[in-house]
Amino acid sequence: MAYDALIAHVKQTESISQAQGILGWDQEAVMPPRGAEQRAEQMGALEAVIHARRTDPRVGDWLAAIDEGTLDDGARANLRLIRRDWQRNQNMPGDLAEAIARATSRGHGVWAQARAASDVSAFLPTLTEIVNLKRQQADAQCLDRESRYDALLDGFEPGMKTEPLDAILGSLRAPLSDLRARIAGSGRQLATLEGQFGPDGQMAIARELAGVFGYDWTAGRMDLVTHPFCSGTLGDVRITTRVDEARPFDCLYSTVHEVGHAVYEQGLPVALERTPAGSHASMGVHESQSRVLENQLGRSRAFCGWLHGRMVDTFGIDMDAETFYGAVNYVSPGFIRTEADEVHYNLHVIMRFDLERALIAGDLDVADLEGAWNERFAADFGQHVTDPAQGVLQDVHWSAGLFGYFPTYSLGNIYAAALHEKLAAAVPDLDAQLAQGDTSAVVQWLGQNVHRHGSVLSAPELMQQAVGGAVTSAPLVAYLDAKFSDLYGI
Amino acid sequence: MAYDALIAHVKQTESISQAQGILGWDQEAVMPPRGAEQRAEQMGALEAVIHARRTDPRVGDWLAAIDEGTLDDGARANLRLIRRDWQRNQNMPGDLAEAIARATSRGHGVWAQARAASDVSAFLPTLTEIVNLKRQQADAQCLDRESRYDALLDGFEPGMKTEPLDAILGSLRAPLSDLRARIAGSGRQLATLEGQFGPDGQMAIARELAGVFGYDWTAGRMDLVTHPFCSGTLGDVRITTRVDEARPFDCLYSTVHEVGHAVYEQGLPVALERTPAGSHASMGVHESQSRVLENQLGRSRAFCGWLHGRMVDTFGIDMDAETFYGAVNYVSPGFIRTEADEVHYNLHVIMRFDLERALIAGDLDVADLEGAWNERFAADFGQHVTDPAQGVLQDVHWSAGLFGYFPTYSLGNIYAAALHEKLAAAVPDLDAQLAQGDTSAVVQWLGQNVHRHGSVLSAPELMQQAVGGAVTSAPLVAYLDAKFSDLYGI
Structure with a gap:
């Protein structure tokens, strides 16, 4: 059944996301200092897997094939939430997502330095870029009448x-x-x-x-x-x-x-x-x-x-x-x-x-x-x-x-x-x-x-x-x- | 270049495998008792991702396209090792791998019980199955004159x-x-x-x-x-x-x-x-x-x-x-x-x-x-x-x-x-x-x-x-x- 296939896919994605959560905890709580470099690669690799799974075209096929009439409340809620995420993801151009990831990744360092130096002007170009990208994201993702x-x-x-x-x-x-x-x-x-x-x-x-x-x-x-x-x-x-x-x-x-x-x-x-x-x-x-x-x-x-x-x-x-x-x-x-x-x-x-x-x-x-x-x-x-x-x-x-x-x-x-x-x-x-x-x-x-x-x-x-x-x-x-x-x- | 593409793929797979290693450490060293169930799902989900990446047909294409003459010692060693793993994986039928995973997963519990009861006969059917499967694996994977x-x-x-x-x-x-x-x-x-x-x-x-x-x-x-x-x-x-x-x-x-x-x-x-x-x-x-x-x-x-x-x-x-x-x-x-x-x-x-x-x-x-x-x-x-x-x-x-x-x-x-x-x-x-x-x-x-x-x-x-x-x-x-x-x- 399409709903079962969809949920099995979603659950496995969520397990990978949970694994990422454990690595995030580990990084803050117990990781040795020199582990930072390989941790960044691990997080990136898992992120790529999660992204590919969330935008897997089969998700669209399953969503289209599901007969809602047969579902209970929990399943209907899942369908609503997955459909919404799917729509937002579909509306998000891949190159925009990448540009945001790059800008915010760089942005953190720029912001930290600017704050340490109490220098607003050092942060403004980065913030301008990020605001512009987020406006583009909002334009791309906003649904009817939003x-x-x-x-x-x-x-x-x-x-x-x-x-x-x-x-x-x-x-x-x-x-x-x-x-x-x-x-x-x-x-x-x-x-x-x-x-x-x-x-x-x-x-x-x-x-x-x-x-x-x-x-x-x-x-x-x-x-x-x-x-x-x-x-x-x-x-x-x-x-x-x-x-x-x-x-x-x-x-x-x-x-x-x-x-x-x-x-x-x-x-x-x-x-x-x-x-x-x-x-x-x-x-x-x-x-x-x-x-x-x-x-x-x-x-x-x-x-x-x-x-x-x-x-x-x-x-x-x-x-x-x-x-x-x-x-x-x-x-x-x-x-x-x-x-x-x-x-x-x-x-x-x-x-x-x-x-x-x-x-x-x-x-x-x-x-x-x-x-x-x-x-x-x-x-x-x-x-x-x-x-x-x-x-x-x-x-x-x-x-x-x-x-x-x-x-x-x-x-x-x-x-x-x-x-x-x-x-x-x-x-x-x-x-x-x-x-x-x-x-x-x-x-x-x-x-x-x-x-x-x-x-x-x-x-x-x-x-x-x-x-x-x-x-x-x-x-x-x-x-x-x-x-x-x-x-x-x- | 085919070698670079292959290595980028291999490194990302290895990062996911490292993530699995951290989860394995976590499980033995710090995980709360009630975390076991979701951890098993996380490990399984990562294993599926790793398996799919290791048997990705593009690996075969890259291996075929690489010009060895241009490579240094480290790269040639990588090529030799990746090719060997690829060959072994290609020779391993999917249903046999699954049968081994299932038998050894069950096998651990059967063995632990048999040992606790000092009862060899309770372990024999399972061990017989595992030995037969490993013999099949060896038959499938053994290379020339092995x-x-x-x-x-x-x-x-x-x-x-x-x-x-x-x-x-x-x-x-x-x-x-x-x-x-x-x-x-x-x-x-x-x-x-x-x-x-x-x-x-x-x-x-x-x-x-x-x-x-x-x-x-x-x-x-x-x-x-x-x-x-x-x-x-x-x-x-x-x-x-x-x-x-x-x-x-x-x-x-x-x-x-x-x-x-x-x-x-x-x-x-x-x-x-x-x-x-x-x-x-x-x-x-x-x-x-x-x-x-x-x-x-x-x-x-x-x-x-x-x-x-x-x-x-x-x-x-x-x-x-x-x-x-x-x-x-x-x-x-x-x-x-x-x-x-x-x-x-x-x-x-x-x-x-x-x-x-x-x-x-x-x-x-x-x-x-x-x-x-x-x-x-x-x-x-x-x-x-x-x-x-x-x-x-x-x-x-x-x-x-x-x-x-x-x-x-x-x-x-x-x-x-x-x-x-x-x-x-x-x-x-x-x-x-x-x-x-x-x-x-x-x-x-x-x-x-x-x-x-x-x-x-x-x-x-x-x-x-x-x-x-x-x-x-x-x-x-x-x-x-x-x-x-x-x-x-x-």
Whole structure:
């Protein structure tokens, strides 16, 4: 049968893609330094195999031959997702794909050097080339009635369109900017946690945290890397973290974050393994799973009480639980997105979303990007960027051609808050459980309402079903406002 | 040019094969338990890709189109090796390859169960099937004037033929059997090292040993596994070991053994990377590199003196250096090949070589194998096998279809002794250097005479050049006789 042949092909391709994932993990976590050269060749060779399989003409033949009437929901979802990918791939000229691969491969080095030298002009020619190529890609791939940005967004957040995304992210900007200003004007400074925290103690708590948030250690492992990430799916989902002896929350909360991603991957539907319908719904939904554990749950007063106990036991910290809760949620304006607190984070993202949309639409010239960045930053953060390394050059994404990725971060935060509102209603004694370090009811709720669905529903459909209606930014605004009004007495 | 196109194809295939190697390492060293199922699929998917590339008809076209006159030595060696592999692959019917893959895949489980139950009859039908399939393979693949066994041997020891192999291994049997009997009759028992040796101390010495024997840590790493192995090549060569607190020599000498393999791989010719001419010459040559470090050097009196110092420093052992040297070289008859000392080891191997040759030739029936095994064991070892788990069922090889592999172990020992004889002559103060834990001159000699040649020469040519004439078993016999006559006063 055509469907079975198609799925067998897709599964084998996915196995090769998984192998690439293992090599990627290996490269960051355990590879010896001199292995880099042969690793690049291995990755390239696998990429060529995967590309050839994804554009194999037989895929088109199978798709044409399938009788949809005989298929169940999972199979129909697979057909929809494979057909869509196939169409996008068919629309992507081979020489354009190669040009993008070359430009972004070179782009990374150029960007890293420019950032190190705080020299925007050194990056502009490369960025101009990449933006032009991505515009061409968008023109080639955009489907019926899509905007250019829609076509790029689809690679990360399938099912989402620019217009509703703009509406929901845009609705965050004013309330967040207002909350930021009220906190800055409150005159209150929360305490920070000072001291040195040895790696063994941090890792012991990090491991315990992983278990507490539902990570299955028989289907994973944790290692140290420079930039933490999560990789793999189902029976082999590996998390990573890092240790800075002066900043234990970095290790602990990045662990909880990656565990959120990992528990999603471990909980995907086994029956649909290695098929598109069996994988995560979108980057935004993925991010929501990490953020709800990290922020709404992990940084709650109740859970901080539990973590405070562990920090006292392990490091003998001299700070009461309420002050500790404040230290975990310390708000500080800053230039760097990846170091931002819950209040500032989405302001960073929305700004990038607006700027990259303008670049792709052709409404903003790459030459004017730095000025636009700095102006917007001053407006939203009340601070002036003086060093472009801390401004327009800070993120790797654009040099890698990742246009359409940034908004999924904030979408994840919006989804997280919306899910949290529902699960808090579904688990009445949630705070009491969190205070005991018990997240089992929460993780079970997420498994039931999100994880087990894979991509059988589109991300917007999945979210709508999980929260029982249209998703808005209201729960996130309400959550942040309540939490930080309380912490800052505003 | 046809040669360039062929080599680009071969290199990309080799990169995929390297990726498979990393996944194999990962599986033994770091993979979480629940990852096994998806790993099997990944390995299968990569295997299918590799097989398709190796049998790609374009390889035949390229081979036909190449003008040999324009090629240098390395390229001519590549052409010879690729052509030979291509011919063997062309001669292998697809359904036979599949039947062997299926039978040996099932065979492993059947063998493991049969061994656990000490039940030879449970393994016989499977072994009969595998022997028949391997005979068919040999019939299909054997080239002009080759015997069946030659065709199988070629997969592990290219360039070697059954007849000279039989002559050289056969010449070991009588002197070793005689030495074994003299030691047994000497009445002398060497001391053994008793006590508990913590894992941290063992691993610290193992790491130091790796460095001492020339292992490049920037191009490798060491991890713990159940059955130690070495994997990878050039810039990424990983070694593994294991720790038994009661048996520190197991960890230490298996480390030196794997380092021997690793230093060979790290020292192969970079200019020929990912091509057949740039890879190891044969399994026998590979084994010689591990054995010369492990035995001729690592178990020498001089080097044992250095190691004794480390053991005193680390564990405070209460044993003088000469007694320690005896403990390292303790001779004990036993049923198990992998636990055998230098005196008994090759007797185990020669016996398997003779038996498997008879099976493949059709001179021995699988039904009569156990009897033939036990009879031969009594003759060569002076002991009667009572438990087949300690006899004919002990090794995994036959259940995996590895006929032609066993003799490479002893060939490695023969090569090691022959190389050692030459390098000892080339490095006059070798013992003084070893006593200082300095093996740099030795490793350099092996690099010059073996490692850097890859497979540009065939294994027999390489060895002949390295030792300056025909290789015989005389250096191994002389080495063992001198060493153990001295230790046992015989």
